[in-house]
Amino acid sequence: MKLTHRNNTIKDGDGAAVGYRQYKMERDRVAFLIFVAPALIAFILIMLWPMINMFYLSTMDWRGLVKPKVYVGLANFIRMTRDRHFLRALTNTGIHTLISLPGVILPAYMLGFFLSQRPRGYRFLRLVFFSPAMISVTAIAMMFVGVYLPEGILNTVLRGVGLGDLARPWLGNTSTVLYAIIAIDFFGGLGYYAVLFSAALTGVSNDLYEAAYLDGAGRWTVMWRVGFPLILDFIGVCLMLHLIWILVGAAQNVLLLTQGGPGDYSMTLGYYLYSQAFKSYQLGYSQAIGVVIFILGAVGLLLIRKVTQRDYQM
Amino acid sequence: MVIRKLTTRVVPWLVALSMMSVLLAGCAAPATPTAEPPAPPEAPAVTEAPPPTEAAPPTEAPPPVEEPAPPEEPAEEPVVLVIMDNWGSEENGKGPPLHATFEEFMAEYPNIKIEEQIFGDHEIPTKVVTMFMAGDEPDIVLQNLHQAALEWLDDGISIDLTDLSKEWGLYDQLKPSAVTEWTDSQGRLNAIPLEGYTWPxxxxxxxxxxxxxxxxxxxxxxxxxxxxxxxxxxxxxxxxxxxxxxxxxxxxxxxxxxxxxxxxxxxxxxxxxxxxxxxxxxxxxxxxxxxxxxxxxxxxxxxxxxxxxxxxxxxxxxxxGGSWFFSEAPMDIKSHITLGGMPLPEGSPRSKPAIYSSFEGKGVWVTRNGSKKMDAVAKFIKFFYQPRIMARFVEVSAMTSPLIDTPVDESKLDPLFVQSTMLGNVTEVALIHKVYVxxxxxxxxxxxxxxxxxxxxxxxxxxxxxxxxxxxxx
Missing domain, CATH: 3.40.190.10 (Periplasmic binding protein-like II)
Structure with a gap:
């Protein structure tokens, strides 16, 4: 594999031959776009409409699907600034992101690297790692109810090993409930991303690892200084997917386990959006929350892209 | 070069942002049922037993409720009556008597076919509203008097049943307290009260x-x-x-x-x-x-x-625990359970410990679509509210009958249900707040x-x- 710096454009001569080659490349790209255009247009139309609709509805006071919509401008956004449930949800989502994003992705990468080294029984391990991804969110949530109950598995284990003082009602305790929910991400995400990273790492030539080992690098160094940068783009994609899960998808766990409680201690933006739309029938307000999530997501994706962008090509 | 940038940079961005927006907008766009996250564990199963203040004694004389009309002439136009409820699920004790009732009704009225739609009671409000918007709501809904259903009359989803229930000879057969609970501030009967409960x-x-x-x-x-x-x-x-x-x-x-x-x-x-x-x-x-x-x-x-x-x-x-739990309690502990109320703090305006007892547990709502099939709806409701039919639900699931007279087989009643009928002596019923929220x-x-x-x-x-x-x- 040859690494070529992106800015080092090859200039190997002038004349008609080069001109023709450039023309051909441009022509191929145009042809490519023409071929994908129908799918792309359909995709944008289908996806763009809900996005525009979300922004439009966020300016409405709309209290039920069969109720009239009243234009209120930015009132929904102003309301957020003094809505303590929203502010709590915003804070909780921030905490969730800060813990879960690096907490899941980095260990998952390490597991993925381990798997990519094809240790004994790696096929079985791959299956074990991936199995949580094949369990429905509902089943996982129900399983964790059993784990977190006052007489649940976690407290039983703690008492069994003499750490009974640490036992508590994990989902009913205001200081542990959010972290109990975040911990579910680790169960569902670690193995899933590990298998994805392992697949990505199998595309890396062994020559690179061997060269590094010959230069005296240990496994740790090879993992972080060779493998990691080589699949940085892919790690970025996984970070983006996980961020979207935290902002939107993880609301399912909150819904199934605590419904934002006790009080609003486990409220997240995704669940608050759902709750406002389907339980409180505040559809305009829920869409304003959606806009905030959208903006936070866009900024987050931009940052991830910036951080994980490589300045070279393989 | 511009095109290359477009394909490699802009398109993935568009895709990622659009996907996120679809996920978010899915939570309010008019046709949203598919975007709904998984249902929560168990919704308040409001289904149940007898109010102590006026619970019908277990053995009462057979009621004079109007007998159902004779079977229709076979030449009549076939009608499909769509009924949405949460009773029909396997785990609900009211499912078997409900289905037996449907079968009996269809046998008696062969030109009317009942199509049942079963959902959790926490799902029903959203289902009904979205189906209403599509002009496809069920004709009859069995649902509690709370949350979004409180606005169904105002929203035109359901119809006022005051005059109709009188026309059907049913109004005067219902317990006055049940009718009062289901009548709104404008004097409209939201639905015909069906299920009462005690919550001691x-x-x-x-x-x-x-x-x-x-x-x-x-x-x-x-x-x-x-x-x-x-x-x-x-x-x-x-x-x-x-x-x-x-x-x-x-x-x-x-x-x-x-x-x-x-x-x-x-x-x-x-x-x-x-x-x-x-x-x-x-x-x-x-x-x-x-x-x-x-x-x-x-x-x-x-x-x-x-x-x-x-x-x-x-x-x-x-x-x-509500009376809907009576049947699930182990039989061996029932003999040493005494039902009572919530003890009173000092200075309470009440004279006895408080309990809840209400008929808001379930009502029979007739929707806009149902009003277009009023003949079939009327036949079903009159059939359904026969005392012998109501008695089935009382015997099987400790439900409090909304009828003044309901003949029940005392030997089939749950001992806790029987005990709950005498709670009026030792407890005081507090208004259940959720009807007003x-x-x-x-x-x-x-x-x-x-x-x-x-x-x-x-x-x-x-x-x-x-x-x-x-x-x-x-």
Whole structure:
């Protein structure tokens, strides 16, 4: 594999031959776009409409699907600034992101690297790692109810090993409930991303690892200084997917386990959006929350892209 | 070059952002049922038993309800009657009698076919509204009188049944209190009341005797004293699902011990708990009970099922459980369960411990689509409300019949159901608040109530949490 710096454009001569080659490349790209255009247009139309609709509805006071919509401008956004449930949800989502994003992705990468080294029984391990991804969110949530109950598995284990003082009602305790929910991400995400990273790492030539080992690098160094940068783009994609899960998808766990409680201690933006739309029938307000999530997501994706962008090509 | 940049940079961005926007917008776009996250565990199963104040005695004379009309002539146009309910599910005890009733009805009226749609009662409001928007709502809905359903009449989803129920000869056969509950402030009958329930406090007298507790606690101080003795005997006192709806209703019932029936509608419709002296006193009493260890250990982390199991397995002595739980309680503990009410704090305006008892459990709603098939709807409702049909539900699931006269086979009744019919002597029924809670704040109010069970939540915090919920109504 040859690494070529992106800015080092090859200039190997002038004349008609080069001109023709450039023309051909441009022509191929145009042809490519023409071929994908129908799918792309359909995709944008289908996806763009809900996005525009979300922004439009966020300016409405709309209290039920069969109720009239009243234009209120930015009132929904102003309301957020003094809505303590929203502010709590915003804070909780921030905490969730800060813990879960690096907490899941980095260990998952390490597991993925381990798997990519094809240790004994790696096929079985791959299956074990991936199995949580094949369990429905509902089943996982129900399983964790059993784990977190006052007489649940976690407290039983703690008492069994003499750490009974640490036992508590994990989902009913205001200081542990959010972290109990975040911990579910680790169960569902670690193995899933590990298998994805392992697949990505199998595309890396062994020559690179061997060269590094010959230069005296240990496994740790090879993992972080060779493998990691080589699949940085892919790690970025996984970070983006996980961020979207935290902002939107993880609301399912909150819904199934605590419904934002006790009080609003486990409220997240995704669940608050759902709750406002389907339980409180505040559809305009829920869409304003959606806009905030959208903006936070866009900024987050931009940052991830910036951080994980490589300045070279393989 | 520009095109290359477009394909490699802009397109992935568009895709990622668009996907996220679709996920978000899915939560409110008009046709949203598919975007709904998985359903929550169990919704408040409001299905149940007899109100103590006027529960029909188990053995009553057969009622004079109008007999169903004779079968239609076969030449009549076939009609499909779509009925949405949550009774038909396998785990619901009312499913078999409901389906038997449907079969009997279709046999009697061969030109009318019943098509049943079964959903959880927490799903039904959304289903009905979205189907209404598509012009495809069911003709008849069996649903509680709370949350979004409170606005169905105003929204044109359902129709006023006052005159129709009189025309069908049904109005006068219904218990007046049931009709009152289902009649709105404008005198419209939201739906025909179907299911009543009692929601008392269960006391395990075997445990209480063992702990040296004499009698059923009548006051908060007696309850605190009993809890100490129960704990000393190695049992948990008062258990409830602090993470779920049963926990909320323990708090609301405790609140009702200090509120008058005039205050409850006003407070729950508009808020103002902090300024209400009775509400403050009730919350103070509740916090006093909580801090004195009246509730089971870690109660704030218990689910409904875990709390019930704690009580059924006789690890806890007290439970606040609706009559819909009568049939699921183990038979061997029923003999030493005494039903009672929530003990009263000092200064309570009530004379006896409080319980809930209501007919808001379920009603038969007729929708806009149903009104277009009124002949078939009328036939079904008249058939369904025959006393012998209602008696099935009373016998099978301890439901309180909405009819003044319902002949039941006493030998088939659950012993707790029978006991609950005599609660009027020892308890006082408090108005159930949820009929007055505006749908927009129902969920937030429940969440605020659950927080009251969390240790160290102060009286002021609880009251301000309750009042904050009402801010969005301004």
């Amino acid at each position: 406090v269960w006391y395990n007298t075997k445990i209480m005797d063992e702990a040296g507790v004499e009698g059923i606690p009548q006051t908060v101080d007696e309850l605190i004293d009993a809890a100490k003795k129960i704990r000393a005997a190695g049992y948990q006192p008062f258990t409830t699902g602090g993470m779920e709806w049963t926990g909320e209703f323990v708090f609301f019932l405790a609140l009702a011990t200090m509120l008058t029936d005039e205050e409850i509608p006003q407070l729950y419709a508009h808020g103002g708990f902090s300024e209400n002296a009775h509400a403050r006193a009730a919350v103070e009493a509740f916090v006093k009970m909580r801090d004195a260890g009246v509730f089971a250990d870690d109660v704030e982390g218990l689910t409904n099922a875990a709390a019930n199991e704690e009580f059924y397995s006789e690890k806890a002595a007290i439970l606040h 505006p749908p927009a704040i129902d969920e937030d109010l429940r969440r605020a109530a659950r927080e009251a069970l969390v240790p160290n939540t102060s009286v002021d915090t609880i009251l301000s949490n309750l009042d904050d919920v009402y801010a969005i109504l301004q």
